[in-house]
Amino acid sequence: MGEPPGAERPGSVPPLRMDALLSELQEHVERVRGGRDRMQTLLDAVMAIGSDLELEDLLRRIVRSAVVLVDASYGALGVLGEEGTIRQFITVGMDEETIAKIGNYPEGHGILGLLIREPAPLILEDLGGHQESVGFPPGHPPMRTFLGTPVQVRGKVFGNLYLTDKRGGLLFDADDQVVLQSLAAAAGVAIDNARLYDDSRHRERRLSASADMTRALLSGAPPEEILRSLADTVRQMTGTDLVTLALPVGEGPDLTVEAAAGEAADRVLGLALSASTLAAKVFTTGEPITSEALSDDPRGSGGSASVVGLGPAFFVPVGDRDRVRGVLQVANVPGGPSFSDATIDMVSTFADQAALALKLAEHRREAEQLTLLGDRDRIARDLHDQVIQRLFADGLTLQAVLGRVRGEPTATERIQRVVDDLDDTIKIIRATIFALQHRDRQEQAGGLRARLLTVTDESAEALGFSPALRMTGLLDTEVPAAHAGHLLAVLREALSNTARHAQATTVEVTAEASDRTLRLTVADNGRGIDPADTRRSGLANLRSRAEELGGTFDITRRHRSGTLLEWTVPLPTDGEAAEEGG
Known part of the structure; x- marks a missing residue:
């Protein structure tokens, strides 16, 4: 079935x-x-x-x-x-x-x-x-x-x-x-x-940078060239946007950017860094500082981050805790990559070697200064013992001859003119000797850079904020005392006018000595003034100080807002400076 x-x-x-x-x-x-x-x-x-x-x-x-x-x-x-x-x-x-x-x-x-x-x-x-x-x-x-x-x-x-x-x-x-x-x-x-x-590459870069630094030192390059090379080397090592090297001004905590590398280097070179900046804090404590947004960091104010927008950054001391000789700042623009621990360690190690470079450069400057002082003493002694004595003797001889030719007016006039010229020459040589013997004392008493810092710091209370100060050129050595006095008086008057009339929130001061010219500019973002308004006695005083030294004074309204003051005077030649010192 x-x-x-x-x-x-x-x-x-x-x-x-x-x-x-x-x-x-x-x-x-x-x-x-x-x-x-x-x-x-x-x-x-x-x-x-x-x-x-x-x-x-x-x-x-x-x-x-x-x-x-x-x-x-x-x-x-x-x-x-x-x-x-x-x-x-x-x-x-x-x-x-x-x-x-x-x-x-x-x-x-x-x-x-x-x-x-x-x-x-x-x-x-x-x-x-x-x-x-x-x-x-x-x-x-x-x-x-x-x-x-x-x-x-x-x-x-x-x-x-x-x-x-x-x-x-x-x-x-x-x-x-x-x-x-x-x-x-x-x-x-x-x-x-x-x-x-990354560590191995950093080590290789550091060794290469050290070799470059050693070659620069042994070549006898000027200190400013060595500092500039140091900043360029650190920037190449890190691939960063901005590197600055700040060195102290005088004995206080204030610093000045003496070398910079990067697209914004010209904007921060010579910038004064007050005690409120992170760089000054690193200089005082000897401890490194890192920041993820430097321009917005509440721990410090001013410095290069107030002039250029900066993001991730770090500061390392150049030297040791017993003697910090400067501060290295390495920074990227906002939105740029942060820095790894390996990079910070690499720059810190290189900064120790850079401290040696600064120490050698300092010893070289001291040796050159001693040589210069020795030359000054020798020149002053030779001028006094040989040149002045001979000129004085020649003058006495001519005066003796003068008594014998009283009856001849033309000869008498010519001899008297020569005697007067000899007296003037002796005065100039004596003024030169005085300048050679006392210039080093004036430099030790406090340079123009330190006094510029003092003036801008004093103005902070009246302004309600600290002005940004840039100093470039040989301000301490090329500017005679009289010119320095006029410059400081002009700066005080300009900052006082800004505090009383401008209602500004930022002020930028630049002092520069270059090409035999001394220049001061003060720019603010205030309400501006009418350049045609000559009733202010302070402005007339600034103009008269410039004209007294053969210079110019201009005050103009800035393109957007505020005022730009420019005070420019020529620097004297060595002979003129010696006569001024006498």
Whole structure:
């Protein structure tokens, strides 16, 4: 007999159940295949990041790999800095326009701060619903799901990986967490290798820079050339936007930028740095200082960051705690990359060698000064013992002859004229001797640079802020005492007028001695004055001081707002300066 329709054979599987088993098997195969593909993608990512030795490129590659591996819409790597704050934030998934709308990168609050305080993997279904969430800044794209994990280098947390919004509206799961942790472990090794490679390159640059500095010292180059070479070398070593070297003025904490390298070097060269600047604080304490936004840093005011917009920066002392000879500033423009610890260490080490260069240059200046003083004494002695005595003897001889030719008016007049000329020559030589013997005492009593700093510092109370001061040229050695006195009086009057009438919020003062010309400019952003208004006695006084020295005085309205005062006088020649000193 045949089997009835629909009857199942012993050991057979119903068709519907067979379809379910086949579907389940297919899903399993797909999961295995998907897992194999994800594992292959992970291995490819590990190989890719392991082959990259440029740290900045490596960090961005790590974030891109993480986004691909867990199929996230957005990814970021927050590199930790001092005191557990985020000092570098690398994003993937946002265009430049969105980043610009958001503004400053996060510092480490909210969920990002939670991962910093508790460095462990974290999965969230609703980012905004967590109790630690502080919301998003204006312009930030909405985000919901979240996956984060720390990146460790040699047992220390280097930063955190943040992934948001898994594509397709799905949630991040445990597999995603395992994959991201595996990538983070490989990333830690790759970052360590990149750091070692970076250290080796920095070491090579430092050795090359030291060799260049040694050659410059042995060549007998002028100190200003050595300082300029030092700033250029540091900029090449770091690839930064601006490097300055500030040296002390007098015995106080005030500094002046004596060398600068970068596109904005001309704007900061000669700039005076008061005690309120970060550079002056480094000079006083001997401790380095770093900043992520120098122009906005509340710890200091003034300095090059008030003239040029600066972002990430650091300052290192040149010398040791017993004797700091100057301060090196290395800075990038806002939005530029932050500086790694390796870079700061490299510049600090080079600064120690630069201190030796400054010390040798200082000894060379002292030796040259001693030689100069010896030459002055010798010249003064020779002039007194030989030249004046001979001229005096010649004058007496002519006076004796004069008594014998009284009856001849023409001869008498000529001889008397020669005698008068000899007397004038003796006076000039005596004035020269006096200047040679006393110039070094005047220089030791306090140079023009130090007095310019004093005047601008004193004006801060009346103005309500500290003026920016730039000093260039040989102000301490090329400007005679009389000219210096006029210059300081003009500056006092100009700053007083600004405080009383201009209602300004910034004042820029520039004093320059070059090409036998002494120039002072005072520019403010106040309401301006009418150049035709000559009723102010102070302005007439400034003009008369310029005309007394054969110079000019101009005051004009600036293009946008404020006033520009220019006071220019010629510097005397050596003979004229000696006569003035007498």
